[in-house]
Every structure is written in C-alpha cells, then in structure tokens.
Amino acid sequence: MNLEVDGRRVFAYTAAHELDAAKPTVVFLHGAGLDHSWFGLQSRYFGYHGRNVLALDFPGHGRSDGPPLPTVGAMAGWVCGVLKTVKVGKATIVGHSMGSLVALEFAAQHPGEAERIALIAPGYPMKVAPAFLEAARKNETAAFDMQNIWGHSFEVALGANPNPGMWMYGDTLARLERLAPGVLYNDLKACNDYGAGLESAAKVKCPVLFIVGRRDMMTPPKAAQALSEKIAQAKTVEVAPSGHSLMAEAPDATLDALIAFIS
Amino acid sequence: MPIYQTTSYVFRDTEHAASLFNMERAGHVYSRISNPTVAVLEERMAALEGGVGAIATASGQAALHLAIATLMGSGGHVVASTALYGGSHNLLAYTLKRFGIDTTFVTPRDLDGWRRAVRPQTRLLFGETLGNPGLDVLDIPAVSKIAHEAKVPLLVDATFTTPILMKPFELGADLLYHSATKFLGGHGVAIAGVLVDSGRFDWEASGKFETLTAPYAGFHGMDFEEESGTRAFLLRARREGLRDFGACMAPMTAFQILQGIETLHLRMPRHVDNARKVVAFLSRHAAVQKVIYPELPDHPDHELAKKLLPHGCGAVFSFEIKGGIGDARRAGRRFIESLRVFSHLANVGDAKSLVIHPASTTHYRMSDEDLRRAGITAGTVRLSIGLEDPQDLTDDLERALRVSQK
Numbered sequence: 001m002n003l004e005v006d007g008r009r010v011f012a013y014t015a016a017h018e019l020d021a022a023k024p025t026v027v028f029l030h031g032a033g034l035d036h037s038w039f040g041l042q043s044r045y046f047g048y049h050g051r052n053v054l055a056l057d058f059p060g061h062g063r064s065d066g067p068p069l070p071t072v073g074a075m076a077g078w079v080c081g082v083l084k085t086v087k088v089g090k091a092t093i094v095g096h097s098m099g100s101l102v103a104l105e106f107a108a109q110h111p112g113e114a115e116r117i118a119l120i121a122p123g124y125p126m127k128v129a130p131a132f133l134e135a136a137r138k139n140e141t142a143a144f145d146m147q148n149i150w151g152h153s154f155e156v157a158l159g160a161n162p163n164p165g166m167w168m169y170g171d172t173l174a175r176l177e178r179l180a181p182g183v184l185y186n187d188l189k190a191c192n193d194y195g196a197g198l199e200s201a202a203k204v205k206c207p208v209l210f211i212v213g214r215r216d217m218m219t220p221p222k223a224a225q226a227l228s229e230k231i232a233q234a235k236t237v238e239v240a241p242s243g244h245s246l247m248a249e250a251p252d253a254t255l256d257a258l259i260a261f262i263s
Numbered sequence: 264m265p266i267y268q269t270t271s272y273v274f275r276d277t278e279h280a281a282s283l284f285n286m287e288r289a290g291h292v293y294s295r296i297s298n299p300t301v302a303v304l305e306e307r308m309a310a311l312e313g314g315v316g317a318i319a320t321a322s323g324q325a326a327l328h329l330a331i332a333t334l335m336g337s338g339g340h341v342v343a344s345t346a347l348y349g350g351s352h353n354l355l356a357y358t359l360k361r362f363g364i365d366t367t368f369v370t371p372r373d374l375d376g377w378r379r380a381v382r383p384q385t386r387l388l389f390g391e392t393l394g395n396p397g398l399d400v401l402d403i404p405a406v407s408k409i410a411h412e413a414k415v416p417l418l419v420d421a422t423f424t425t426p427i428l429m430k431p432f433e434l435g436a437d438l439l440y441h442s443a444t445k446f447l448g449g450h451g452v453a454i455a456g457v458l459v460d461s462g463r464f465d466w467e468a469s470g471k472f473e474t475l476t477a478p479y480a481g482f483h484g485m486d487f488e489e490e491s492g493t494r495a496f497l498l499r500a501r502r503e504g505l506r507d508f509g510a511c512m513a514p515m516t517a518f519q520i521l522q523g524i525e526t527l528h529l530r531m532p533r534h535v536d537n538a539r540k541v542v543a544f545l546s547r548h549a550a551v552q553k554v555i556y557p558e559l560p561d562h563p564d565h566e567l568a569k570k571l572l573p574h575g576c577g578a579v580f581s582f583e584i585k586g587g588i589g590d591a592r593r594a595g596r597r598f599i600e601s602l603r604v605f606s607h608l609a610n611v612g613d614a615k616s617l618v619i620h621p622a623s624t625t626h627y628r629m630s631d632e633d634l635r636r637a638g639i640t641a642g643t644v645r646l647s648i649g650l651e652d653p654q655d656l657t658d659d660l661e662r663a664l665r666v667s668q669k
Contacts, residue, residue, distance in 0.1 A: 045287035
C-alpha cells in the first residue's frame with residue numbers, strides 16, 4: 001500500500017491484505033540499500049497467519065520517495081510516523097542489519113509502541129570498513145561487490161540457493177544497482193555513525209530476540225553481545241549455516257525463529 | 264551433482280505444505296515447477312550470465328515462448344530481427360499470431376527500422392547475438408537503448424555466443440535465453456533451454472507490464488513486482504509459465520547440461536580456434552565462392568564484431584560453394600556426401616563438427632529466388648565446427664570440395 005508520511009510517498013507491503021485494527025501488527029525494516037522484498041517469504045507468512053504486515057521501504061529505497069534519512073534516530077522517528085499514519089498503536093518490529101538498529105532505537109524512543117523487537121544480524125558498534133564506506137561515497141561498483149561478498153556466507157558462492165533458480169549474488173547486485181546515487185553511502189554512514197546503541201539497549205523494556213548468522217562476516221555473532229548483555233530479557237538464536245543475509249540464506253530457520261518469538 | 268529423479272517432495276506436515284504452496288517458505292513442491300538438480304543448473308547459468316536467476320526449460324523454443332508469454336498476452340507486439348533461427352521465426356510469424364501476438368521483423372543492423380517498428384502495444388525487442396544465417400552481429404548497446412526508450416526490455420538469443428564469448432547483460436540486454444542443446448551441453452545428447460533475467464529492467468517504472476505489476480487472480484491476487492522486485496519476471500514465469508504451460512526441464516537433462524558447462528570455458532576457445540582455421544582454409548579455396556564470418560573484413564558487421572566479440576565470433580558459419588561443372592545445388596549435395604569427419608545433421612554447437620546443405624534439406628522445396636529472400640543461395644553450406652584436430656577437418660573439407668566440383 002502507498003501511504004503519505006511527511007508529505008512523501010511511502011510504500012508498505014501488506015501481503016495483499018487490508019489492515020485490520022483487530023489484528024496484531026508486525027513491521028519489517030530492511031537493511032542498507034535494500035527494500036521490503038528482502039523479507040519476502042517471512043513477511044508473507046505473517047500476513048497469511050493472522051497478523052497485519054507492514055514491510056516498509058525506507059525513504060529513497062524501493063518504492064518510497066527520497067531522500068533517504070541520514071541517521072538511525074531519524075529512521076526510528078519515521079517508523080513512528082508511519083505507525084501513526086496507519087493508526088497502529090503498538091507493533092512488533094523486525095529489523096535486519098541497519099533495520100535492527102532502527103528497531104532498537106524505536107523500542108528505546110517509543111517503549112509504549114514496541115510490543116517486541118526481533119533484531120536480525122545486529123551489531124554494535126556497526127562500524128563500516130573505511131574502504132567500503134569510501135567506495136559507497138564515490139558510488140563505485142566496488143561498494144556493491146563488498147556488500148555482496150561480506151553480506152553472505154562463503155557457502156553462498158558454492159550455490160544451492162534455497163530459493164530455486166535464483167542466484168543470491170546476482171539478486172543483491174541488481175537491487176543495489178537500482179539505488180539512486182548516494183543511498184547506499186547514506187545507509188552505511190548512518191550505521192557507522194550510530195552511537196546510542198548501549199544507552200538505547202538499556203532503555204528497552206519489551207521482549208527482544210537476536211537472530212544471528214554463525215558465518216556472518218559483516219556482523220558476526222560476537223558483534224551482538226554488547227547489546228544483548230544490556231537487555232535482560234533478550235534471547236538469541238544462532239543460525240548455523242547462514243551469513244549476514246539470513247532471510248535469503250536460511251529463510252526457514254529465520255522464519256521459525258520469528259514464529260516462535262512472535263506467536 | 265546428485266540427480267533428483269523424482270516428481271515430488273514429501274512435506275514435513277500440512278502447515279509446511281501450505282506454506283510452500285503459498286510461497287511463505289522456500290523449497291520444492293513438484294518437479295514441473297522446480298527440482299533441486301535443475302535448480303543447480305539455473306543458478307549456475309545465472310551466475311555465468313550475471314543475472315538474478317534463471318529458469319531451465321524443455322528446449323530453447325520453450326524458453327522463448329516462456330519469455331513472451333510472461334510479458335504479454337493477446338494484443339501484444341514484438342519487434343524482432345529478421346536474422347533468426349527458423350523455429351523462432353515460425354513461432355513469431357505464424358504461431359503466436361494465431362494467439363493475438365503480432366511481430367514486426369526488422370533487419371538487425373537497421374537501427375531506424377527498430378525504432379520505427381515500435382508501437383504502443385510493443386512489449387519486447389528480440390534478436391540473436393549472432394543471427395541466422397549470415398552471422399549478423401546484433402548491436403546490443405544500440406538496440407537496447409531503443410528498447411529502453413520505448414520502456415520495454417531487450418531479449419536476446421545467446422545460443423551461438425555463450426557466456427564465454429559475450430555477456431549480453433553487460434552490453435544492455437535485459438533478458439536472454441539459450442538453446443542449451445547446443446554449446447552449453449556440447450555433446451548433442453539432450454534437448455534443453457534456459458531463460459535468464461538480468462533483474463535490471465524496472466517493470467513498475469515502465470508501466471507497460473500488467474502481468475508483473477497488477478494483481479494476478481491465478482495466484483491469490485499476487486502483484487509479482489511488489490512481492491519480489493528484481494525477481495518479478497522469473498517468479499511469474501515459474502509460478503504461471505511452468506505451472507500452466509509445463510515445458511520444464513527433466514532432472515537428467517539438467518545433469519547432462521551441467522556436465523557440459525563445466526568445460527564450456529575450455530571448449531569455446533577451442534571451437535573458435537578451429538573455426539578460424541577452417542575459415543582461413545575455405546577463404547583461400549578455389550571451390551569456395553564466399554565465406555560468411557564476422558571476423559572477415561568483408562562481413563558487414565566486421566567492425567561491430569571486433570567491439571562486441573573480441574574473444575571470437577563462435578563456431579557456426581556458412582560458406583557458398585561454387586558450382587563446378589554443374590550448378591551450386593548439385594555441388595552442395597556432392598560436397599556433403601563426400602565428407603567423412605563432418606556429421607550431416609540438423610544441429611549445431613556439438614563437440615563434433617556438423618554440416619548441412621539448406622538447399623537440399625531444410626530449404627529443399629525453395630526456388631533459387633526464394634532461397635535468396637531467405638538469405639542463402641543454392642550453394643550455401645552451414646558448418647558447425649567441433650573440437651577435432653583442425654587438420655582432420657581441413658583434410659576432410661579439401662577432399663569433399665574437390666569431389667563437389669567434378
């Protein structure tokens with residue numbers, strides 16, 4: 001569905017369902033340079049299993065108007081604005097990578113509106129390699145390659161995509177190539193600059209699930225420890241065969257972890 | 264690579280089954296839609312071509328049909344090169360017309376012709392990377408620019424070039440397919456096709472592709488572009504095209520093609536080296552009127568070939584034999600019948616060298632004038648150069664050419 005937030009078009013995937021005030025809501029927040037369809041299988045599942053689904057395109061991504069938002073805090077505030085627009089008072093927030101920082105910040109800033117949060121491939125501090133950041137700043141294709149290589153486990157290069165017939169590297173590359181210049185840099189810089197992680201984690205009152213990929217090269221499992229230690233009620237699920245792109249690399253294990261947490 | 268010689272896959276429970284059917288989980292349901300062995304071939308072909316994914320099909324023709332049927336229905340229009348494989352020409356000129364899909368054919372190097380042929384109903388531009396029968400080189404950068412100005416994709420048949428000699432997506436093509444029967448397999452034992460999507464064409468922004476951007480009643484109102492973005496075309500092609508038309512690839516065939524592509528990077532340079540030696544031999548031969556190969560300076564696309572095909576122009580080409588003491592049709596027949604190393608059959612892209620004389624086989628009933636309109640002559644001979652010792656090939660050709668002139 002298309003919404004208008006702050007005078008700009010915002011796209012939210014709803015799994016072909018109208019929002020129903022009687023149903024609980026799950027919001028999906030994608031990672032740097034990506035869009036709502038990164039959660040294709042998982043968001044569709046919840047849309048067909050009794051939940052309102054809002055898989056959002058951040059401003060400047062997918063079908064949402066730009067420009068992109070420059071900080072994690074601004075993105076969290078924007079999510080709040082989206083929920084107000086659709087009159088959803090409380091929601092479960094599922095965020096991947098950059099989206100996990102936004103989910104964390106949202107839960108800290110708006111504790112009454114976060115029912116629970118699931119942080120997929122989180123890390124703090126989420127420092128970005130200077131070479132990666134610089135390549136993205138220059139809009140060089142090397143930045144796409146770095147995101148592709150570090151964003152998947154080594155095993156992805158060997159094939160056997162769980163999604164039949166698809167090539168994971170090619171799909172990620174095609175998505176990144178569709179971005180307007182500067183969007184990937186904006187997102188990476190927002191991750192790199194985010195400095196409120198520990199303070200925000202300490203403020204979180206709702207249940208929290210960490211889903212980490214054992215073979216994640218961008219945000220390895222140990223990168224989530226600083227955050228999880230600050231959250232008493234946090235649980236962690238480690239997905240053995242996956243790298244950073246858990247929804248694509250291990251879609252069923254990721255979905256099962258979400259079902260167990262949300263249902 | 265295991266061969267999953269099975270039609271279907273045991274579900275864990277009813278919830279799992281429902282999730283697979285509703286695309287909430289990844290996996291296989293029925294081998295007409297997907298199969299683990301076939302999926303490996305699809306993924307490897309996507310990787311070789313630099314696409315987002317692929318769909319393996321029962322043949323190259325099935326891949327072409329799947330692409331067109333996914334993009335348009337009755338009322339749709341295709342602009343296609345005149346330099347096409349006969350089967351593709353038949354599909355476009357006669358069969359699809361019967362289903363309401365019209366095609367305008369244009370000479371591939373006539374760029375204004377491509378532009379002029381585009382109509383409001385046009386949904387696809389289509390050509391072969393190296394066209395039949397004259398090896399016309401498709402100017403993919405220029406034709407894709409015309410396609411994109413018209414907000415439609417460019418589809419290319421990349422069978423003759425393979426990803427070893429050309430990467431069409433890097434030149435601007437949006438979709439491509441192969442008759443995998445040919446060089447990809449390389450051994451002439453399996454009929455197969457594969458359709459690859461670059462994922463770069465923005466169907467939503469185009470606004471011309473309702474099949475991908477409007478709710479589809481045949482799959483619970485799914486809007487494929489909204490659902491999957493870069494994967495929209497392949498998702499519809501698989502979930503509708505394979506489901507309903509059913510021209511899928513068998514797992515054993517996928518295994519055979521996989522064996523072929525493991526050595527493709529070694530075979531293609533050898534094919535090209537051998538072809539160059541045979542072209543050089545024929546170009547000097549007294550019984551040969553003309554050799555048609557883009558690496559020769561007299562080919563109309565010689566300069567374009569140098570730019571787009573620096574690793575070679577493939578191994579399938581034609582030459583025109585002189586009549587000798589009779590006419591060229593007779594000389595062609597005598598030439599074919601005198602060959603010992605070349606196999607006389609209707610295929611190309613095999614490890615073994617192949618030959619056919621159109622005027623006595625595929626175009627047997629045509630007059631010399633009709634042959635000319637089809638771009639060939641009574642003396643045209645098509646060769647597909649294999650991997651044999653090139654000396655054996657030129658010795659065989661020498662003997663047969665000598666006989667042809669008597």
